[in-house]
């Protein structure tokens with residue numbers, strides 16, 4: 099059987115990390131695409147030269163022409179401009195929307211059968227625009243945010259409780275931004291919900307609230323430290339988990355930015371919700387019950403995503 103083909107649109111910090119992880123995990127052959135000449139070729143060659151040391155077989159091709167992505171099974175999009183200190187995800191909107199238009203056209207022409215994972219920020223609006231620009235089926239275009247947000251939440255909780263990250267599950271809903279909704283009662287240590295752990299004296303409500311806030315600000319904290327860019331290791335790992343779920347038909351239950359057509363009362367928008375990912379892309383959107391407070395927070399998050407989509411339509415009326 100031929101190897102899978104995975105195309106990376108954008109070969110910057112996340113793109114390069116993705117290529118390395120795909121090689122190490124032997125998920126398939128890799129095409130690194132970028133508008134910058136030499137970067138995808140250089141990163142591809144560098145990673146290829148690590149393959150004899152790390153014992154993996156993969157073809158790594160760098161390209162500046164979309165024809166190189168022809169027939170890709172998975173396309174992961176990081177093309178665009180990352181956040182700089184003091185810049186919100188929303189400031190990126192105008193620049194990255196134009197990038198999504200080019201990327202959408204490239205995917206439409208050369209990889210219309212692919213499972214497409216968008217990482218470019220502001221995520222929920224960019225993945226929505228990318229689906230429209232590419233015209234691919236809605237269940238085959240998803241955004242990566244929830245796995246990253248819940249991984250941050252899980253890491254902070256494991257650190258607080260002094261337990262393995264493996265035993266902490268976390269649930270984050272809504273848009274990828276300051277309005278994301280970490281759900282404490284659906285987040286657990288080995289099945290014990292966080293509110294119970296507070297009752298058991300493992301932590302205080304105040305500490306838990308601080309952790310939730312730190313999760314919401316997770317991206318900005320890294321931007322503030324790096325100064326010249328945004329997070330790339332954890333975002334890359336998170337997208338790989340989604341690609342693997344599709345390529346191996348794992349039916350994983352993962353929080354992703356998925357197209358909603360009435361679920362959670364939301365129509366024609368991409369918002370972070372739990373879904374099942376398998377060979378059919380997004381095979382099912384899981385609708386959970388929210389209590390009043392959670393519902394209010396979710397609605398506020400959806401409203402901020404809707405605002406971004408409106409801003410996109412103002413720039414590109416053909417998105418309507």
Ligand code: APR
Pocket residue numbers: 107108109110111112113131132133134137176177178179180181194197200217218219220327328329330333
């Ligand atoms: N087509 C293809 N590639 C592009 C285009 C375009 N129109 N415009 C920019 N790029 C490339 C840049 O040349 C760069 O190599 O996208 C790459 C982006 O890489 P980085 O600047 O290193 O950004 P990265 O840290 O990888 O983040 C990418 O993910 O998390 C989000 O906010 C982040 O939107 C940003 C994206």
